[in-house]
Amino acid sequence: MILLLIFIVGSLLSGIALSHVLTKNTEREITSQALILMDTMNSVRDYTSTQIKPELDDRLQEEFLPQTVPAYSATEVFQNLRQNQNYEQFFYKEATLNPTNPRDKADDFETQIIQKFRSGSIAKSVEGFRQIDDQEIFYIARPLQIKKSSCLECHSTPDVAPVSMIKRYGAERGFNWNLNEIIGSQIVSVPASTVIESARSAFILTMSIVLGIFASVILLINFWLRKTVVRPVVRMTKTAEMVSQGDMEIEFIKSSGDEIGELADSFSRMKTSFMLAMKKLNEMRRKNKEAN
Numbered sequence: 001m002i003l004l005l006i007f008i009v010g011s012l013l014s015g016i017a018l019s020h021v022l023t024k025n026t027e028r029e030i031t032s033q034a035l036i037l038m039d040t041m042n043s044v045r046d047y048t049s050t051q052i053k054p055e056l057d058d059r060l061q062e063e064f065l066p067q068t069v070p071a072y073s074a075t076e077v078f079q080n081l082r083q084n085q086n087y088e089q090f091f092y093k094e095a096t097l098n099p100t101n102p103r104d105k106a107d108d109f110e111t112q113i114i115q116k117f118r119s120g121s122i123a124k125s126v127e128g129f130r131q132i133d134d135q136e137i138f139y140i141a142r143p144l145q146i147k148k149s150s151c152l153e154c155h156s157t158p159d160v161a162p163v164s165m166i167k168r169y170g171a172e173r174g175f176n177w178n179l180n181e182i183i184g185s186q187i188v189s190v191p192a193s194t195v196i197e198s199a200r201s202a203f204i205l206t207m208s209i210v211l212g213i214f215a216s217v218i219l220l221i222n223f224w225l226r227k228t229v230v231r232p233v234v235r236m237t238k239t240a241e242m243v244s245q246g247d248m249e250i251e252f253i254k255s256s257g258d259e260i261g262e263l264a265d266s267f268s269r270m271k272t273s274f275m276l277a278m279k280k281l282n283e284m285r286r287k288n289k290e291a292n
Helices: 004-059 072-082 109-120 149-155 164-168 192-244 257-290
Strands: 091-096 126-132 135-145 184-193
Touching: 004 072, 004 126, 004 135, 004 149, 004 184, 004 192, 072 091, 072 192, 091 135, 109 126, 109 135, 109 184, 135 192, 184 192, 192 257
Parallel strands: none
Antiparallel strands: 091 184, 126 135, 135 184
């Protein structure tokens, strides 16, 4: 009964601790994947800025080509990447305070994150959970900073921006950016259910192994206790009861050299002392009868 209670309590405590550890580990794995994806998107942005845009600059005055915009290229590449089942649960957004394209506009929650990056209260990255349309989302965010002066060719003031871009998006949004300014945040998100399901699968597998090992250890301990403690004690109890009823022929069997074996020796000495005492008592009774 005690071993069963230990097993139940130990399993519950192990399950709670293991669930917490595996959930955190899953979050770290997804965060690591997200950061790798962000680095990949940054490579796409750099390639667009240094290789694609210079080749198409001459056409920008007549026709706006979104493929020359690093943010557009990164977003489109990520959408294609989501066709891979390994990444279909991931979402990417370059949330911006003052974007050219309205789809990149930061919502209230994203704005708070960006402001923290701008104030320096968050340095490199942040992750956590948020609610979007009654769905819990796990997100990872990094600051989006203007590091190249080439970005200002389109985002400094309307008068130096490509005419085709002004025609498409107007002159009200996406301007007055400055070099080294944090203008937004790269955000990769996944449904919280993805984190939970991944942690749950790992939990079931790991907990099955732990419970199997735990149960095996408990069974082995129970078998060892029965063999080395319980059975010898029960046998000695029956022997002592028979001795108390006058059966002096039965012997206390010593089955080991440990404390249980020493207890058997003690019972044997007690039996011998009892037999001697009874013998002396009988002799005294016999002498008293003869004297009378």
